[in-house]
Amino acid sequence: MQTQGSSARALPHSDHGTPLRATVIWVVLIAATIVTWSVGESGATGPAIVGLLFSIAFGKGALIILDYMALRRAPLMWPMLALGWMTLVCALIGIAYWKGLAA
Amino acid sequence: MKYSSQSVAMPYFIAAIGLFVGQIIFGLAMGLQYVVGDFLFPEIPFNVARMVHTNLLIVWLLFGFMGATYFLIPEEAETELYSPKLALLMFWIFLIAGAATILGYLLVPYSTLAEMTGNNILATMGREFLEQPLITKIGIVIVALAFLFNITMTMLKGRKTVISIVLLMGLWGLAIFFLFSFYNPGNLVKDKFYWWWVVHLWVEGVWELIMAAILAFVLIKVTGVDREVIEKWLYVIITLALVTGLIGTGHHYFWIGTPSYWQWLGSIFSALEPIPFFAMTVFAFNMVNRRRREHPNKAAVLWALGTGVMAFLGAGVWGFLHTLAPVNYYTHGSQITAAHGHMAFYGAYVLVVLTIISYAMPLLRGRAANGERAQVCEMWAFWLMTISMVFITLFLTAAGILQVWLQRVSDTPMPFMAVQDQISLFYWMRLWAGVVFAAGLVTYLASFFVKGDSKPLIHA
Amino acid sequence: MNTCAQTLVSPPALPAVASDSPARRLPGDLAIWFFILAELLAFGAFFIAYAFARANNVELFNEQQLALDRNAGALNTILLLTSSYFVVRAVQAAEAGQGRRAATWIAGGFACGAGFIVVKLFEYTAKFAAGVSLSSSTFHMFYLVLTFFHFMHVILGLVILAALWNGARKGRYSPGNMNGIETGAAYWHMVDLVWLILFPLVYVMR
Numbered sequence: 072m073q074t075q076g077s078s079a080r081a082l083p084h085s086d087h088g089t090p091l092r093a094t095v096i097w098v099v100l101i102a103a104t105i106v107t108w109s110v111g112e113s114g115a116t117g118p119a120i121v122g123l124l125f126s127i128a129f130g131k132g133a134l135i136i137l138d139y140m141a142l143r144r145a146p147l148m149w150p151m152l153a154l155g156w157m158t159l160v161c162a163l164i165g166i167a168y169w170k171g172l173a174a
Numbered sequence: 175m176k177y178s179s180q181s182v183a184m185p186y187f188i189a190a191i192g193l194f195v196g197q198i199i200f201g202l203a204m205g206l207q208y209v210v211g212d213f214l215f216p217e218i219p220f221n222v223a224r225m226v227h228t229n230l231l232i233v234w235l236l237f238g239f240m241g242a243t244y245f246l247i248p249e250e251a252e253t254e255l256y257s258p259k260l261a262l263l264m265f266w267i268f269l270i271a272g273a274a275t276i277l278g279y280l281l282v283p284y285s286t287l288a289e290m291t292g293n294n295i296l297a298t299m300g301r302e303f304l305e306q307p308l309i310t311k312i313g314i315v316i317v318a319l320a321f322l323f324n325i326t327m328t329m330l331k332g333r334k335t336v337i338s339i340v341l342l343m344g345l346w347g348l349a350i351f352f353l354f355s356f357y358n359p360g361n362l363v364k365d366k367f368y369w370w371w372v373v374h375l376w377v378e379g380v381w382e383l384i385m386a387a388i389l390a391f392v393l394i395k396v397t398g399v400d401r402e403v404i405e406k407w408l409y410v411i412i413t414l415a416l417v418t419g420l421i422g423t424g425h426h427y428f429w430i431g432t433p434s435y436w437q438w439l440g441s442i443f444s445a446l447e448p449i450p451f452f453a454m455t456v457f458a459f460n461m462v463n464r465r466r467r468e469h470p471n472k473a474a475v476l477w478a479l480g481t482g483v484m485a486f487l488g489a490g491v492w493g494f495l496h497t498l499a500p501v502n503y504y505t506h507g508s509q510i511t512a513a514h515g516h517m518a519f520y521g522a523y524v525l526v527v528l529t530i531i532s533y534a535m536p537l538l539r540g541r542a543a544n545g546e547r548a549q550v551c552e553m554w555a556f557w558l559m560t561i562s563m564v565f566i567t568l569f570l571t572a573a574g575i576l577q578v579w580l581q582r583v584s585d586t587p588m589p590f591m592a593v594q595d596q597i598s599l600f601y602w603m604r605l606w607a608g609v610v611f612a613a614g615l616v617t618y619l620a621s622f623f624v625k626g627d628s629k630p631l632i633h634a
Numbered sequence: 635m636n637t638c639a640q641t642l643v644s645p646p647a648l649p650a651v652a653s654d655s656p657a658r659r660l661p662g663d664l665a666i667w668f669f670i671l672a673e674l675l676a677f678g679a680f681f682i683a684y685a686f687a688r689a690n691n692v693e694l695f696n697e698q699q700l701a702l703d704r705n706a707g708a709l710n711t712i713l714l715l716t717s718s719y720f721v722v723r724a725v726q727a728a729e730a731g732q733g734r735r736a737a738t739w740i741a742g743g744f745a746c747g748a749g750f751i752v753v754k755l756f757e758y759t760a761k762f763a764a765g766v767s768l769s770s771s772t773f774h775m776f777y778l779v780l781t782f783f784h785f786m787h788v789i790l791g792l793v794i795l796a797a798l799w800n801g802a803r804k805g806r807y808s809p810g811n812m813n814g815i816e817t818g819a820a821y822w823h824m825v826d827l828v829w830l831i832l833f834p835l836v837y838v839m840r
Contacts, residue, residue, distance in 0.1 A: 170689040171692040
């Protein structure tokens, strides 16, 4: 299977980004979580709110997938599969929610 | 063959093939009884033939697993077997006990057999697949313990590899879950609940570990791919098999009186059960594509690839077909179940045992691989049996769909026997496919006797 | 929803970083990625089953969801995200040749993961005391099964983090030997990733 990365990798290049970038992403993720939490506390409902919730979830997931999991520089198939999974799950949850409204 | 004690595998493999032949004979008889109801009546009624057919299958697969283990463990542990004598003794005990049990089924009425064998002391008989008399069950436990002792001792003194550890886990699991066959609560729901702990947790749990380990062993040998790579796959496959298979037991708890949350748990987890089988298919093809050598035993490679594909189709796809609770509500206990059972057992377990036999038998007979003609014969056997099994499955699936429709979905449902008449054409076609399967089996037997220039062993 | 995601995931600085990378490379071991995909499928199946079960029973789900402890859920999200962040820092430390320093970051990640377990146990205790069980309702069944399935993954992830911590302390990870730490980290991020959907789905969406 995949062996280790080349041992003579030039130092400036990084597969995992910089600490600063990781920290900025962390701040964004925490802020997004607080938004989700406050939506829950406000008791707000409706398609727009649910759309917002899962847009946030998708954005957070994409950050995890591309940056924390470091799939940004992986062969395209892998970020596509992971993001495709996110898209599919969020979309089906949306459809189910809509179905629940209609019922 | 690297260690002389590996040769104890030979009688196990021969017995396995012999019992396989018996299984197919009874299968054909039953196939005929489906359409000619009084065939062999009253000598061998359908229920007895069915019991013999399924029990022979289980027993010969167990022989195959044990033979595979005796062949595989010394080579993996790089040491001789702890006690070849014990292995041979257990072979004869298991064979005689097995034969006596089958004769008991055939010669005396089941209730008489139960009286003769102490079923009144501890009632364990009369349950599907676990029909064995109490003394046979105890015998199985003794043989299994002696076998596990022998194997574990061998491993303790030798090299411990991932393959042998996974195999041993599977075998211990097999023995431990069999103990539930002694637990027979009076409450019918509980009875069924724990009955599945033997039946399901064998074939969709611990047997998968055994199967994956055997397949991994053969793939290392015939492809020359790094052990490290194959072991990683093995880890992934067995984790997936256990995660999905253990809770997947829930797909048997839909309608037997267990709480309704099992319909969700069983549906979701068993819907995922094809994943480990799919991984196994990818694994087998991937390893063969990345092979570092051309192994002279082409037939063994074919069996190994066949295992990957047919296990996925039979266990994965045909299992998924009727595993979701809303679907199973209609299909439960129909011919669709029979279709799945046939292809899953053949694809996963029959083929994996034939794979290891195909790889090991020439070595046990002192050559790297059989001659060209013998191998061609063996490959013919593979295709005949596999294709006819595909047809058996397709005919039973068609019969099942029709049966479900006429008997359960339609606005004017027909009674069971009337439906059976309607679908008899499919039973006839299934029978003919079965005849082809038997021809494939005969070809397989013949391949052992085809003379020709066998490939000599090269000692590296 | 896509536009929102686009802006989040593609900061302008990105193309410059990507363009000087020599070749696309999957971090960690290929086997773990197959495993992660299978895990994502399993969780995905659960999420979708939950969503459609809810659609057939909106009132029950909405009512019983209100009884869930959203604060505990949000706290756990923050713990997991922070833990993931620490693990990223550990991987970056190893990549920068500071393999032993990675151990400290992993220990931080482990502590956050352990915090998740503690919060979850308090949450479960309260729920069980309130009579929530697998059989008490479809919502409770999903709540318990989904969160418990995830809970088990957190425990497995913690075992992996412990192994990474041990390896890092022994200086096993370096720019030339990233396979182990990348493999373990990828699994841990997956545990985080599924929770990011689980939380809004089960605790918030109504």
